[in-house]
Amino acid sequence: SQRRNENISSPTPDSQLPTPYFQDSLPPDSDQQTRIRWMQYLIGNIARPMVVTEHVYLLDPMPKGAKDNGLTEIVTxxxxxxxxxxxxxxxxSGASAKIFQVATGAATDTSGIATLKGDISRINPVKKKLVLDLSTLGIYLDNLEGMTLGSRLPDGSQSLLLVSDDNFNEAQLTQFLLFRLNGIE
Known part of the structure; x- marks a missing residue:
């Protein structure tokens, strides 16, 4: 089945190594729509981009009553x-969002695996650790889809900015949330 608003996104830690990922699971990869392919490409002084590695990112399961979930942003x-x-x-029940700390170091390279359906117990996905479940803040949340590291705050700590996508819908809000990052390892 095809889902609306699926796309490829691409955070770039530097101009030579973009890391695109799919916002939702591809049909050949997961019936549960929880297995995301996350790739790293080498670009630059080569004839064409070359896949360096690919990993599996496991989305949290959709909560009961949810219509859609997805990986909407990755920040290097x-x-x-x-x-x-x-x-x-x-x-x-509305929108909710979670921020995770992610590490790819011990993840299995899945670039040679045609499908992620079935048993993937031999595959190490990227490691993720919950940083913040935004639904615990007690504020209205809209369709949060953007995230970026902001400026350093006056105390020297790193800021993190989140933004919602209002989908050009008057019933939705454009929302900005600013956070201070603490304890990111």
Missing amino acids: VDTGGHFLSLERTYGL
Whole structure:
């Protein structure tokens, strides 16, 4: 089945190594739509982009009553395989989102695997650790889809900015949320 608003996104830690990923699972990879392919390409002074590695990112399962979930953003923390990811869910009870700390170092290279359906117990996905479940903040959340590292705050800590996509819908909000990052390893 085809889902609306699926796309390829591409955070870029540097101009030579973009890391595109699919917002939702591809049909040959997962009936549960929880297995995301996350790739790294080498570009630059070569004839054409070359896949360096590909990993599996496991989305959290959709909560009961949710209509859609997806990996909507990845922010590069450093060039050593550390990222922040933003997963969002939308359903009858509204929108929710979670920020995760992600590491690719021990993940299996899946670039030679045609399908991720079935048993993937021999595949090590990227490691992710919950940083913040935004639904615990007690504020209205809209369709959060963008995230970027912001400026350093006056105390020297790193800021993180989230933004929603209003889908050109008057019933939705354009929302900006600013956070201070603490304890990101």
